[in-house]
Amino acid sequence: MSEHELDTHHTRKLLAGQLSRFLPAEAVLTTEEDLRPYECDGLSAYHRLPLMAVLPETIEQVQAVLQLCQRENVPVVARGAGTGLSGGALPLSNGVLLSLAKFNRILEVDPINRTARVEPGVRNQAISEAVASHDLFYAPDPSSQIACTIGGNVAENSGGVHCLKYGLTVHNVLQVKLLTIEGEALTLGGSGLDAPGYDLLALMNGSEGMLGIITEITVRLLPRPQQTRVIMAGYNDIAHAGEAVGAIIAAGIIPAGLEMMDNPAIRAAEAFVHAGYPEEAAAILLCELDGTDEEVNEQSTQVEQLLHHSGASTLRVAHDAEEQLLLWKGRKAAFPAVGRISPDYYCMDGTIPRKRLPEVLTRIGEMSKEYGLPVANVFHAGDGNLHPLILYDANQPGELERTEELGGKILELCVEVGGTITGEHGVGIEKINQMCVQFKPVELEYFHAVKESFDPDHLLNPGKAVPTLHRCAEFGAMHVHHGELPHPELERF
Amino acid sequence: MNGDDTQVLQAKIHDALARGTRLQIEGGGSKSFYGQTITGEVLSTQRHRGIINYESTELVLTARGGTPLSEVETALAKHNQMLPFEPPHFGDAATLGGTIACGLSGPRRPYVGAARDYVLGCRVLTGKGDVLHFGGEVMKNVAGYDVARLMTGAMGTLGVLLDISLKILPQPANEVTLGLDMSPDEALQAMNHWAGQPVPLSAAVHDGSSLMMRLSGAASAVAHAQQLIGGEPFANSKDYWLSIREHTHPFFNDTRPLWRLSLAPAHPPLKLEGDTLLDWGGAQRWMLSSESPEAIRHAVEEAGGHATLFSPHEINADIFQPLPGGLKQLHQRLKHAFDPDGILNPGRMYPDM
Numbered sequence A: 001m002s003e004h005e006l007d008t009h010h011t012r013k014l015l016a017g018q019l020s021r022f023l024p025a026e027a028v029l030t031t032e033e034d035l036r037p038y039e040c041d042g043l044s045a046y047h048r049l050p051l052m053a054v055l056p057e058t059i060e061q062v063q064a065v066l067q068l069c070q071r072e073n074v075p076v077v078a079r080g081a082g083t084g085l086s087g088g089a090l091p092l093s094n095g096v097l098l099s100l101a102k103f104n105r106i107l108e109v110d111p112i113n114r115t116a117r118v119e120p121g122v123r124n125q126a127i128s129e130a131v132a133s134h135d136l137f138y139a140p141d142p143s144s145q146i147a148c149t150i151g152g153n154v155a156e157n158s159g160g161v162h163c164l165k166y167g168l169t170v171h172n173v174l175q176v177k178l179l180t181i182e183g184e185a186l187t188l189g190g191s192g193l194d195a196p197g198y199d200l201l202a203l204m205n206g207s208e209g210m211l212g213i214i215t216e217i218t219v220r221l222l223p224r225p226q227q228t229r230v231i232m233a234g235y236n237d238i239a240h241a242g243e244a245v246g247a248i249i250a251a252g253i254i255p256a257g258l259e260m261m262d263n264p265a266i267r268a269a270e271a272f273v274h275a276g277y278p279e280e281a282a283a284i285l286l287c288e289l290d291g292t293d294e295e296v297n298e299q300s301t302q303v304e305q306l307l308h309h310s311g312a313s314t315l316r317v318a319h320d321a322e323e324q325l326l327l328w329k330g331r332k333a334a335f336p337a338v339g340r341i342s343p344d345y346y347c348m349d350g351t352i353p354r355k356r357l358p359e360v361l362t363r364i365g366e367m368s369k370e371y372g373l374p375v376a377n378v379f380h381a382g383d384g385n386l387h388p389l390i391l392y393d394a395n396q397p398g399e400l401e402r403t404e405e406l407g408g409k410i411l412e413l414c415v416e417v418g419g420t421i422t423g424e425h426g427v428g429i430e431k432i433n434q435m436c437v438q439f440k441p442v443e444l445e446y447f448h449a450v451k452e453s454f455d456p457d458h459l460l461n462p463g464k465a466v467p468t469l470h471r472c473a474e475f476g477a478m479h480v481h482h483g484e485l486p487h488p489e490l491e492r493f
Numbered sequence B: 001m002n003g004d005d006t007q008v009l010q011a012k013i014h015d016a017l018a019r020g021t022r023l024q025i026e027g028g029g030s031k032s033f034y035g036q037t038i039t040g041e042v043l044s045t046q047r048h049r050g051i052i053n054y055e056s057t058e059l060v061l062t063a064r065g066g067t068p069l070s071e072v073e074t075a076l077a078k079h080n081q082m083l084p085f086e087p088p089h090f091g092d093a094a095t096l097g098g099t100i101a102c103g104l105s106g107p108r109r110p111y112v113g114a115a116r117d118y119v120l121g122c123r124v125l126t127g128k129g130d131v132l133h134f135g136g137e138v139m140k141n142v143a144g145y146d147v148a149r150l151m152t153g154a155m156g157t158l159g160v161l162l163d164i165s166l167k168i169l170p171q172p173a174n175e176v177t178l179g180l181d182m183s184p185d186e187a188l189q190a191m192n193h194w195a196g197q198p199v200p201l202s203a204a205v206h207d208g209s210s211l212m213m214r215l216s217g218a219a220s221a222v223a224h225a226q227q228l229i230g231g232e233p234f235a236n237s238k239d240y241w242l243s244i245r246e247h248t249h250p251f252f253n254d255t256r257p258l259w260r261l262s263l264a265p266a267h268p269p270l271k272l273e274g275d276t277l278l279d280w281g282g283a284q285r286w287m288l289s290s291e292s293p294e295a296i297r298h299a300v301e302e303a304g305g306h307a308t309l310f311s312p313h314e315i316n317a318d319i320f321q322p323l324p325g326g327l328k329q330l331h332q333r334l335k336h337a338f339d340p341d342g343i344l345n346p347g348r349m350y351p352d353m
């Protein structure tokens, strides 16, 4: 054993001994075999074994774990279902992986106040299932909703195909209980619609496990719409599809969902689920309208006309619930569908001002050629959130590195056109370098100060989400050195 | 008149830091009644004004903090759009910056969201004199902590809001207001019942004698809901909701202290002396009461809510519900991070912050 390994071995033994005082033996994992399942999240290109993993069952146990880690100066990485796509739950080799999986109870459903109080390990979809009998639902619906946890959703401020109309996680959470690294219990938000003081509840959403461990969440529930209708339109020109989106919104209609897929994505999805997408189309739009029967009828006539006028080459209105599901299935399965046609794929997550879409897609196409890596695009068109999927083969030497480089450039392009490097998947470890492109050093310093207000010793998920200035300096130097900052002639903001 | 006054404002912060002067940030002064009374040199945002970017089909507007709220609303109305959270003005001089800093929202709030829900990004000048940009002009953005929303409702204690980007929405095609005579208890039940049904509810108030419910949306949907709910369509509905939003409704014409109670919407009426107007479908309750602040605060806390002394009336009490120890410390640390010398609106939210 090297000195470092001896050290690790020693710390692990010492910690495990202390943890066993308040955790049952099966809740403390230390062997390589037991730790394997925790080595990565949904971004499996990054993986690493934690020092150990713990699976507490009570708040008191979580509290004790945190207090111990603080005393021993051991970092803690929280984990829900591990479906994150930016390496947020990637363990640290000198840290404890804290799984919230056992906190999977729905504590209370209040149909009158339209809320549900749940533990952090409850699956997103389980909430809507549990309240369906009251004709209520929990609106944010990430495509991973059968697996991902509500705690992870809050930590990432996750979105879904319906967030154009119903908002992101931050818009649908009323209260969060958390434990600080000191083990102190705090309640953010309240049973009403707001709380006194600063909006720490908003700050907690999207904080990627860096500020506190979420132990309970109260979500807002909405009445299930009476009627939904799904319309699909195919286009020979992707710019026209983009214009159609603008036209629908200009008409004063906010659809429940408005999604776009480009030709490579259409073909991959069609081959996988046979939804009946027009395989020759340059792009398709999927538009879902919901509301009362009358509202949906009225708006659907309007939308069909708008799509027609915007140059749609095909138009299809789903006749029944089954056909609706089928049309959505192609979109919701777009990631795995691309996974079938390529050994590996890498999912990006930038947001751009919608009107810049044609230009951004053209430039992504050029970069894709330059790097010799195909890209398929799925797009939350209503709110400008673009998911380019880069197709690659990790077994080809150097291809992962080229993919990451191309991905980084796509994100920088998003920033250049006035957008952001991540719309819903979070920064995690994946986009940490691009944070240096999006933010000035002084802004990053304030982010660190926010973190230190909660976690002065940097023990909660350290090294994620916000880069150190040192790291940015290295990244910047590397960039300039290779002389590959895209369009250096353009002003940066 | 429109212009970018960032450099002047920044120089004033540096100057205040050098002299150790406390600053009182002021837009139009329309909400100076709100929050703790403070002293300090006035830092006016009035010369930092104008809409910077507004594209109706992108559903985004960016304007400088000193822009009059009415100017923003007029620009949006030209494209049949609106600020969805229906912010109160409390005076013609209200600015966008003051509106976001106070974080107040009007009757539409429970059904479409609050001011903070529509803030996409901001440029802010901190108490250290740094100009920072958080969030952006896009709908979805999870890069970095959500400092833009943290600024919303922080009452200028963390920074001067220079530019603000907001998500906007189309105005509803149709609106109808229905009035139904009933008691407060019945009203609470009815408001919460309809809020759980798929009807296009956009406001619900009980003003002492009647339940007023506003429906907004496609003509057919509004008409259908109107049939379901019943009651009398109200002729002057625009004025009515304006009077609720702006506190010009006769209810507010009173000499007793005005409290704002924030509770779970269906919570039964609290056992406190006074008169109550139920807004936000029961989640925001305006109470005129001479009960002691301690009694009121205790009662709302028991009920899981909080109380704000909205128009102070010279009584000696905290304006906002005091924070429990751990949260208070966290607030102080955040304040310190953005304004270590405590020069920005010190005490406006809590006396020691």
Ligand SMILES: Cc1cc2nc3c(=O)[nH]c(=O)nc-3n(C[C@H](O)[C@H](O)[C@H](O)COP(=O)(O)OP(=O)(O)OC[C@H]3O[C@@H](n4cnc5c(N)ncnc54)[C@H](O)[C@@H]3O)c2cc1C
Binding pocket: A041, A042, A077, A078, A079, A080, A081, A082, A083, A084, A085, A087, A088, A089, A100, A120, A141, A142, A143, A144, A147, A148, A149, A150, A151, A152, A153, A154, A155, A156, A157, A158, A159, A160, A161, A208, A209, A210, A212, A213, A214, A215, A335, A424, A425, A461
């Ligand atoms: C096929 C697929 C489709 C997806 N589709 C979408 C989509 O449509 N929209 C979208 O937004 N995302 C999507 N995602 C990403 C992912 O599902 C979300 O980010 C999700 O919210 C992660 O939840 P999780 O429980 O898996 O969290 P994890 O991956 O376990 O953790 C995510 C982050 O949250 C932190 N965390 C977890 N629990 C807690 C807690 N209790 N307290 C504090 N911090 C905590 C972790 O430390 C980590 O930083 C998709 C992923 C996959 C694999």
